[in-house]
Amino acid sequence: MLLFKLECKRLFSGMINKLVLLLFLLSGVFAIYQGAQGYKSIRIDQYKSQIVFEKEREHINKREELPETGSLAYYAYAPTEWKLSPWAALFVGQSQTSMVATKIRALALQGQIYNREIVNPSQQRAGGLDLGFVIVYLLPLVIGILTVTLISDEQHAGRWRLLNALPKGAFSLLCKQLALRFSVIWLLAATLLVTAALLLKLPFDGQFWIVAVAITLYMLFWFTLAGLIMSMGKSSVVNSLSFLSAWVLFAILIPGAIHLYLSQQFQSDAPLQASLQQRMVLNDGWDQDKQAALDKFLTREPNWNDTAPLDASFSWRWYYAQQHLSDLAVEQEWQTYLHNSQLRQQRLQSLSFLSPCLFLQLKLNQLANTSSEHYLAYLGEVEEYHKTIRYFFYDFIFDDKQIGKEEVTNFPLFEAKETSSAPTPYWLLFSGIFVLVVASLSAFRLRKLRPL
Numbered sequence: 001m002l003l004f005k006l007e008c009k010r011l012f013s014g015m016i017n018k019l020v021l022l023l024f025l026l027s028g029v030f031a032i033y034q035g036a037q038g039y040k041s042i043r044i045d046q047y048k049s050q051i052v053f054e055k056e057r058e059h060i061n062k063r064e065e066l067p068e069t070g071s072l073a074y075y076a077y078a079p080t081e082w083k084l085s086p087w088a089a090l091f092v093g094q095s096q097t098s099m100v101a102t103k104i105r106a107l108a109l110q111g112q113i114y115n116r117e118i119v120n121p122s123q124q125r126a127g128g129l130d131l132g133f134v135i136v137y138l139l140p141l142v143i144g145i146l147t148v149t150l151i152s153d154e155q156h157a158g159r160w161r162l163l164n165a166l167p168k169g170a171f172s173l174l175c176k177q178l179a180l181r182f183s184v185i186w187l188l189a190a191t192l193l194v195t196a197a198l199l200l201k202l203p204f205d206g207q208f209w210i211v212a213v214a215i216t217l218y219m220l221f222w223f224t225l226a227g228l229i230m231s232m233g234k235s236s237v238v239n240s241l242s243f244l245s246a247w248v249l250f251a252i253l254i255p256g257a258i259h260l261y262l263s264q265q266f267q268s269d270a271p272l273q274a275s276l277q278q279r280m281v282l283n284d285g286w287d288q289d290k291q292a293a294l295d296k297f298l299t300r301e302p303n304w305n306d307t308a309p310l311d312a313s314f315s316w317r318w319y320y321a322q323q324h325l326s327d328l329a330v331e332q333e334w335q336t337y338l339h340n341s342q343l344r345q346q347r348l349q350s351l352s353f354l355s356p357c358l359f360l361q362l363k364l365n366q367l368a369n370t371s372s373e374h375y376l377a378y379l380g381e382v383e384e385y386h387k388t389i390r391y392f393f394y395d396f397i398f399d400d401k402q403i404g405k406e407e408v409t410n411f412p413l414f415e416a417k418e419t420s421s422a423p424t425p426y427w428l429l430f431s432g433i434f435v436l437v438v439a440s441l442s443a444f445r446l447r448k449l450r451p452l
Contacts, residue, residue, distance in 0.1 A: 011180060017146055021188065024142045028134045028192035032089075035130040036200060038096055039089035046101040049079035061405045069403045070316025073393040076411075077103040080385060082378040083416035085369040087207070089200050091132040093370025102382055104414075106393045108323045109386045110278040110330055113271070113379065131196060132364045135215055136357050137251055139189065140222045144243040146181045147226040150174060152236040182223055189215055207367055218360050254355040258348065266344040270337035274330040282326040290318045297321035300328065304398035316397050324390065338376060345372045377417075385414045 012018055056077075060066060067075075082100040104112060151174065190212065197208060229242045285293055291310045294317060298305050301324070310318055352359040365371040392412055396403045 008180065011146070011184065020142055020145050021184070024134070024138060024185075025188055025192070027129075027138055028131060028188075029195075031129050031131045031134045032192065032196045032199065035089045035092060036196075038092060038130075039084070039086070039200075042084065042088070042095060042100050046079070046081045049081075049101045049103060053077065053079050057408060057411065060408055066403060066405065066408070068316070069393065069396040069401070070319065072403060072408075073106045073316075073320070073397065075105075076389075076393075077105055078385070078389055078411070078414060079103055080378075080382050080414040081416045082375070083369065083418065085207075085367070086200055086202055087211075087368035088370045090130055090196055091364040091368040091370060092130045093132075093365035093368060094372055094375050095370040098375050104382060104386050104389060106320065106323075106386075106390050108278055108282060108327045109383060110275050110327055110334065111282070112386075113275075113382070131192065132361060134192075135189065135218070136361050136364075139185070139215075139219065140247050140251070140357075142185060143181075143219065143222045144226060144240070144247065146185070147178060147223065148229055148239045148243045149236040150177055151230045152234065152239050178223060178227065182219065186216065186219060189219070211364065211367065214360060214363060218356060221356050250355045251357040255358040258351045258354070258358065261351075262344050262348060265347070266340045267337075270333060270340075274333045274337065277333070278326045278330050281329040282322060285322040285325070290315070290322075293325060294318050294321045297325055300324075301394070304394060307398040308400070320390075320394070320397055338379070341372065341376055345376075348372075381414075381417060385412075388412050 060072070066072065080102050082095070082098075084095055084100070088095050099113070102113065193208075193212060193215070196202070197204065202208065225246060226243060229239050229246075232239070232242075234242070294307075294310055298307070298321075307317060349362060352362050362371065366373070389412065393403075395401070396407075
């Protein structure tokens with residue numbers, strides 16, 4: 001007990017140690033607050049979209065005479081929703097740089113998906129400050145500052161030979177020192193996680209414990225890496241530089257090299273090119289044979305072959321046919337982009353094993369439904385809903401029927417699909433085995449370390 005008190009006093013006596021722990025705690029609190037505000041903003045945006053749509057529908061139904069169907073379809077913005085997990089407040093992933101409440105009309109889809117986007121998510125590699133950033137990037141630095149110079153400090157003070165002369169040797173004392181530091185840092189991380197769960201009303205279910213276990217394994221990896229560096233028996237400066245170099249390698253260089261490689265392998269500006277080409281095809285249609293465009297449309301949509309031929313006046317039938325033809329003009333490019341995006345994400349998942357930082361970040365985003373896979377799934381839902389809206393209006397536009405108030409009331413609404421992660425992901429087991437192997441190697445080398 002006396003030894004424990006002495007080690008606690010030693011740990012908290014240094015100004016650097018107390019400052020580092022305090023900064024880590026404050027960073028975590030600020031990250032939780034900022035992440036919660038960002039998630040709240042997203043939910044408000046999604047809620048406002050629903051409210052505005054309902055108000056517009058009520059306003060239309062109160063009118064004595066409804067607008068013509070083509071005009072109504074042009075101004076009918078139907079809201080969609082990227083179904084995020086409440087954990088998105090802690091692990092924002094791609095949710096802060098992508099559309100989460102896209103409003104869809106019966107017009108060409110490619111001109112709507114990115115019509116409000118400021119930052120291309122394919123080019124945005126880092127999100128805002130969230131708890132995931134604090135855990136993935138700042139936590140290893142805290143571990144390194146508190147642990148990596150334990151042996152070198154004893155050697156510099158001339159106590160290392162004396163400690164090795166004790167009955168249990170210096171290894172037992174070193175393990176206790178590491179266990180104390182692990183417990184303190186783990187308690188801080190657990191406090192942040194529990195506080196975030198209470199503030200955000202996150203359930204203490206299997207997903208919560210998956211996150212807790214993943215953070216624990218991540219901490220064990222960096223502690224064992226610090227042990228390997230200490231076992232080299234070098235000076236404090238060399239140990240600190242070695243740990244910092246390892247952090248730079250795993251947190252910056254390897255993820256940066258992976259993203260650079262994937263950017264070269266997979267084109268990232270395809271959505272912009274598709275949107276531009278779609279707009280050009282749509283604009284060119286005004287100067288071309290409109291009946292030929294309608295006939296081309298009917299070959300792709302034979303359900304409305306009985307529609308009457310066009311005359312010289314403006315026709316909503318041609319307008320919506322041309323809108324869809326402009327989408328079809330870039331359909332191959334768009335599907336290729338979605339396919340390449342899926343391949344890119346699969347390649348990223350396989351290469352993430354090279355960096356524990358990148359690996360943990362991707363897994364946390366998957367648990368929060370903020371990963372690129374979930375965003376691509378959301379785009380697929382938007383595409384299906386856009387098709388539903390088109391067919392809803394096509395029945396009235398191409399049959400020259402006026403839409404009624406009953407049809408406005410029964411307008412199809414977007415239904416977000418629930419997505420959930422596996423309750424017992426195998427990556428935790430593989431990560432645990434890897435950390436166990438590294439920890440065993442570190443312990444073996446520390447046991448063999450002899451006094452200088």
